[in-house]
Amino acid sequence: MARINFPNAVCILDYYHACEHLNLLSALLCGEGSELAKKRFRQWRKALLKDKIAQVIAQAKADLPTRVQPRKLARKQIAYFERNRFRMRYQTFRQAGYFIGSGVVEAGCKMVVGQRVKQSGMLWSRKGASHLLAVRCALLSGWFDDFWKHYNRAGQGLAFAA
Numbered sequence: 806m807a808r809i810n811f812p813n814a815v816c817i818l819d820y821y822h823a824c825e826h827l828n829l830l831s832a833l834l835c836g837e838g839s840e841l842a843k844k845r846f847r848q849w850r851k852a853l854l855k856d857k858i859a860q861v862i863a864q865a866k867a868d869l870p871t872r873v874q875p876r877k878l879a880r881k882q883i884a885y886f887e888r889n890r891f892r893m894r895y896q897t898f899r900q901a902g903y904f905i906g907s908g909v910v911e912a913g914c915k916m917v918v919g920q921r922v923k924q925s926g927m928l929w930s931r932k933g934a935s936h937l938l939a940v941r942c943a944l945l946s947g948w949f950d951d952f953w954k955h956y957n958r959a960g961q962g963l964a965f966a967a
Contacts, residue, residue, distance in 0.1 A: 818892035820905040824850055827861070830882040833875050834868045856896040862886050917941060 807816050827849045835842035849861045865883050870876050886893070895905045904910075921941055922934050929937070943952035 815898070815901075815903060816892045817895075817898050817903060817905055818889050819907040820853070820895055822907070823853060823886075823889070823893055826882055826885055827853070830865055830879060830886075833879040833882065834865060834870060853893060854895050854899075856894050858886060858890045858893045862890070917945060 807814055824846075828846050831842045831845040831849065832838070835845055849864075852858070852861050862883060865879065865886075869879055898905055918938060922929055922937065939952070940949075943949040
C-alpha cells in the first residue's frame with residue numbers, strides 16, 4: 806500500500822520492533838532465556854545496525870530446530886525478516902540522516918494531532934478534524950502558502966465545524 810500511495814517514500818521498519826522479532830527468533834532457535842539465545846540476540850541486533858540482515862537470515866535458517874512446532878514458528882519469524890529486509894537497512898538509513906525508530910513519528914503525531922484536536926472538551930466530526938489537521942500540517946511544515954493557493958484554485962471551502 807505504501808508503494809502505491811507514496812512511491813517515493815523511504816520505508817523503514819522500526820528498529821525496536823525488528824528487535825522484538827529477533828528476540829523471539831533467538832529464543833525459538835536457542836531456547837527461551839538461555840545464555841546462547843541472549844548472546845545470539847545481541848549479535849543479531851548489532852548485525853542489523855550494520856545492514857547484515859542477510860547474514861542473520863542465513864544463520865537462522867542454518868540453525869532451525871528439529872521439533873515441528875518450534876521449527877514452524879522460527880520459519881514464520883524468518884519469513885518476516887525476508888519480507889522486510891529492504892526496510893531494515895539501518896546503517897544505510899542512519900547514514901542518510903533518517904531515524905530508525907518510530908518515536909519521532911509518534912511524537913510528531915502527538916504534537917500535530919494531539920495538541921490540537923484531542924484537548925479536553927473537543928469533539929470533532931471526521932470532516933472537520935480532517936480540514937483542521939490539513940491546515941495545521943501546512944502551517945507547521947511551512948507550506949501554508951502553497952496549500953492555500955491549491956484550495957483557492959480548487960474552489961474548496963474549508964469547514965471547521967466541530
